[in-house]
Amino acid sequence: MLSKKIKYISLFIMIILSVNILYGCNTSNNKNTPISKTNFYLDTVITIKLYDNVDDTIFNKVFDRIEEIENKMTINKNTSEVIDINSNSGENFVKVSRDTFNVIEKSLYYSELSKGYFDITVGPIVKLWNIGSDDARVPTKDEIKATLPKVDYKKILINKDTKEVMLKDKGMVIDLGGIAKGYVADEVKNLLVDNGVEHGIINLGGNVYTLGTKVDGSKWKIGIQNPLETRGAYIGTVSVSNKSIVTSGIYERFFEKDGKRYHHILSPFTGYPVNNNLSGVSIISDKSIDGDALSTSIFSIGLKEGKKIIENLDGVDAIFITKDKKISITSGLKDNFELVNNSFEFISD
Structure with missing residues (x-):
């Protein structure tokens, strides 16, 4: 765990260097000088930077709230509400908090919208691969074949009145890693x-x-991340206020085996990393929970169909980046996205 934290802290230093350049600091007087705090939750480095005259005890409230949500939704600790749901799969309903229920309910909405490309029951497949850990490996075809029947969001049973959740079949596992950070940001x-x-x-x-x-x-x-390079390299910028920006791509978590790279975005249908021409998708939305779920599912769906979905959603835009350095943007970004890396070019589709 310590080596993992060091890796994320190194990434965070690169983020901060880029953030300072892009965000800018209005230092004409002291009250405009930001205050910021950094901490490690949700398996990542988190930083909050504020530009108001507020007591820095606000950060205690922020990180306490983040820890509260993590303790309810994690599958990487000894106990949590999600672990309770998974432990009772095929047997019992589990009563959960408003936080956990809201995230699961929103997950089901995006599972329907994406026709199953977003599926929080992909947990058993995630565990097979363990991408992002020291135990990452390529599962056998037989392992994947035996595990895929446990992946089916339609087997998540919920009771809205009682805030109870149950997994219909024994051995099913919910993993909220593809949406929880968005909920936390909101x-x-x-x-x-x-x-x-x-x-x-x-x-x-x-x-x-x-x-x-x-x-x-x-x-x-x-800055919009260049998915063909490490975090901190940008292909372009967008100018926004009260907006969330979430990127999913092949650059973050992956491992290589026998000369082949395996990234962490796994298909609920095949059990293997999604294989299409996209290297990254950035979602700009009013709510981060929407951007989090959409970045994963739209990446999996692909450019053509994914762009159609985004164009039909209010208050949501997307930037698609292909492996051959082509860029496609939705109509709402026509006068906003500024390309700064000349090795990329726009395509019409």
């Missing part, structure tokens, strides 16, 4: 607003939420 934003914060950046290991505007009233300029 909850942190709400907490900050309730405590009088008007200007800030919430960065959950690359899930970015821009709160309000910069102090001078201008929008935040956010």
